Amino acid sequence: METRVLEIRKSVLNKNDELARKLRTRFETAGVLVLNLVSSPGAGKTEFLQKVLTDLHHSGVRVAALVGDLETDNDARRLMASGAPVRQITTHGCCHLDAGMIERHLQGWELGELDILFIENVGNLVCPSNYDLGEAVRVALLSVTEGEDKPLKYPGMFNSADVALITKIDLAEACEFDRETAMANLHAVRPDMRIFEISSKKGTGMVEWLDYLADIQRSIKQDRATGEERKSLVAAGE
């Protein structure tokens, strides 16, 4: 008998990571932009998505949404009013979405027929941060009612996000919200983070947000075109 050291070098979450990588490839191949919305419960994810899905669907953008909650399909039913296809993921106790849940709930949807897929995660600033869903953009919502130091209290989550939305800005004055401090705190934990200020109810900030989505879609199309060009050059033996 002897003792041997075996290198593993695998993530503890390697099953989820592998599945997320496969999903990411599927999304990129199909040319669908996927966003993962994270926040504390009540920050305004559903209200925001209701507005965004309605606007985009009526503009002819092919959008869909997956929404996660422990219980009820209330959010899916709200979002379906937009006219876009929406599915509810009911976790019955799991506090975050994972790649497996996304894969299962996409069955039957033709990804190639979608332009944008929004995933509304379970309201939770802790657990979802570790679970890659294969998204292209992770969007963290922070409402003016939550306090400016939220990003410092949950650095893991805000650091993992690419973009932040400060929501419910129509209530900012009533909450004596310190905008500069909130932005400074977001940038303290994620220096290169793009920040949008939104009121879903009043529509404030929506134009900038929709422009941003259009920009990413354009660059996805460009990347695909370059990728296709590159592939055909490689195939031609150049």
Added chain:
Amino acid sequence: MHELSLIYSVVETVEQSAKQAHATEVVSVKLRIGALSGVVKDALLFCYEIAADGTMLAGSRLEIEEVPVAIYCQPCAQVMVLGGVQSFRCPTCETPSGDIRQGRELDIVSIELEVP
């Protein structure tokens, strides 16, 4: 956060590797946990014994290397280790940097096995 379910994942992965290597026993498991992973070392240690019970890992040692956040600083042209998770700025020149090189790990590094 989810330490028990994470440890069950560790046990599953380690058992698979140990069986592939025809090991008779797992002596120790080494994990690397980053400061941004949100995982608590003490909770992992606590859950380990419970999860390892009845498996090849029963009685084995869990070693956890805790890894601080490190960012790449452009002006200083080097990777800088940070003292915490509140401010992602170079400790030397204070330039903010979102280029994280270390700190998100939740990895099984290696295992020590008894083999015939």
